[in-house]
Amino acid sequence: xxxxxxxxxxxxxxxxxxxxxxxxxxxxxxxxxxxxxxxxxxxxxxxxxxxxxxxxxxxxxxxxxxxxxxxxxxxxxxxxxxxxxxxxxxxxxxxxxxxxxxxxxxxxxxxxxxxxxxxxxxxxxxxxxxxxxxxxxxxxxxxxxxxxxxxxxxxxxxxxxxxxxxxxxxxxxxxxxxxxxxxxxxxxxxxxxxxxxxxxxxxxxxxxxxxxxxxxxxxxxxxxxxxxxxxxxxxxxxxxxxxxxxxxxxxxxxxxxxxxxxxxxxxxxxxxxxxxxxxxxxxxxxxxxxxxxxxxxxxxxxxxxxxxxxxxxxxxxxxxxxxxxxxxxxxxxxxxxxxxxxxxxxxxxxxxxxxxxxxxxxxxxxxxxxxxxxxxxxxxxxxxxxxxxxxxxxxxxxxxxxxxxxxxxxxxxxx
Numbered sequence: 001x002x003x004x005x006x007x008x009x010x011x012x013x014x015x016x017x018x019x020x021x022x023x024x025x026x027x028x029x030x031x032x033x034x035x036x037x038x039x040x041x042x043x044x045x046x047x048x049x050x051x052x053x054x055x056x057x058x059x060x061x062x063x064x065x066x067x068x069x070x071x072x073x074x075x076x077x078x079x080x081x082x083x084x085x086x087x088x089x090x091x092x093x094x095x096x097x098x099x100x101x102x103x104x105x106x107x108x109x110x111x112x113x114x115x116x117x118x119x120x121x122x123x124x125x126x127x128x129x130x131x132x133x134x135x136x137x138x139x140x141x142x143x144x145x146x147x148x149x150x151x152x153x154x155x156x157x158x159x160x161x162x163x164x165x166x167x168x169x170x171x172x173x174x175x176x177x178x179x180x181x182x183x184x185x186x187x188x189x190x191x192x193x194x195x196x197x198x199x200x201x202x203x204x205x206x207x208x209x210x211x212x213x214x215x216x217x218x219x220x221x222x223x224x225x226x227x228x229x230x231x232x233x234x235x236x237x238x239x240x241x242x243x244x245x246x247x248x249x250x251x252x253x254x255x256x257x258x259x260x261x262x263x264x265x266x267x268x269x270x271x272x273x274x275x276x277x278x279x280x281x282x283x284x285x286x287x288x289x290x291x292x293x294x295x296x297x298x299x300x301x302x303x304x305x306x307x308x309x310x311x312x313x314x315x316x317x318x319x320x321x322x323x324x325x326x327x328x329x330x331x332x333x334x335x336x337x338x339x340x341x342x343x344x345x346x347x348x349x350x351x352x353x354x355x356x357x358x359x360x361x362x363x364x365x366x367x368x369x370x371x372x373x374x375x376x377x378x379x380x381x382x383x384x385x386x387x388x389x390x391x392x393x394x395x396x397x398x399x400x401x402x403x404x405x406x407x408x409x410x411x412x413x414x415x
Contacts, residue, residue: 032057040065124143203221
């Protein structure tokens with residue numbers, strides 16, 4: 001984090017990333033002194049409602065974050081920023097997105113949790129667009145130009161006002177990750193009773209194990225001796241508001257509809273009380289660790305891995321075979337995971353995997369058969385990318401093996 005005082009004193013000369021959060025109502029013009037080097041500008045968590053026209057005079061600016069401000073429109077000046085490719089305006093009050101506000105090099109657009117009703121036709125004429133996050137708005141239909149987004153790989157449309165399933169999604173040649181739950185076209189899910197309902201006082205929460213967009217996962221002790229659950233469990237308490245992937249209630253229902261599988265995080269109970277939604281799961285043994293890391297600003301839609309990670313082709317083949325089984329299980333139950341990535345996979349040293357995080361999941365059994373097949377085909381591309389990413393960390397000594405070529409062929413078939 002930087003300060004306006006540092007900026008005005010010339011202490012930040014030459015930096016590539018500037019982050020200011022001081023309840024600003026306007027940007028200090030001294031930012032222009034960084035024009036030769038500034039590539040990333042983060043002005044999230046301020047009180048801004050517009051951006052100055054001189055922003056277009058930052059010739060190196062590639063990434064702009066302005067979440068949690070007071071914008072009611074996407075600033076027009078963005079469209080004049082010649083190198084701007086990532087734009088993030090999450091959790092504002094944006095109602096209007098003008099045709100001219102989208103920069104030509106746009107690759108990644110985040111407008112989650114706003115009040116947008118209509119998207120501009122110019123959106124479909126941003127050929128580099130790969131990632132589009134629109135959950136938690138009031139969008140009723142997609143622009144007809146959406147069909148031109150031939151490089152779009154990830155889209156989040158959950159928690160909007162779409163009246164029919166946007167069939168255009170199934171025709172985009174590179175789309176692999178999508179979320180669409182929580183729209184009017186989605187049939188209301190019957191309460192999933194695959195696990196029992198319990199009270200929130202049936203356990204005591206200890207320390208946090210991890211957290212994401214939709215909630216916090218904690219270690220807990222089971223207190224209700226009348227129920228045959230383990231003494232130690234994991235509890236995910238969902239946040240009440242819309243997340244980057246959609247509504248917590250939809251995540252819970254999709255997770256329960258997916259049912260039980262040896263390679264899925266095992267759900268054992270749920271809490272569904274007013275103002276309190278939680279999922280109780282079996283505790284994952286300590287020897288499991290994250291297979292991958294989330295995409296970076298540079299990779300956009302593709303996972304990365306720790307530099308030291310190397311897998312033998314035998315390990316990769318074992319992981320892939322398990323994921324193929326999980327993929328079939330989910331789609332047999334008409335659940336599109338929407339986030340089929342290595343960073344949502346835990347493995348141990350025997351390459352046994354556990355898959356989780358249903359934040360972007362969408363149930364789709366109410367769709368016509370042709371659309372159901374299309375949804376499965378879209379997620380099959382994600383499966384193909386997953387296999388390809390694993391092959392990127394394959395032990396070089398295994399690359400010419402028969403098993404390598406077998407797994408490589410599976411990747412090609414999926415894609």
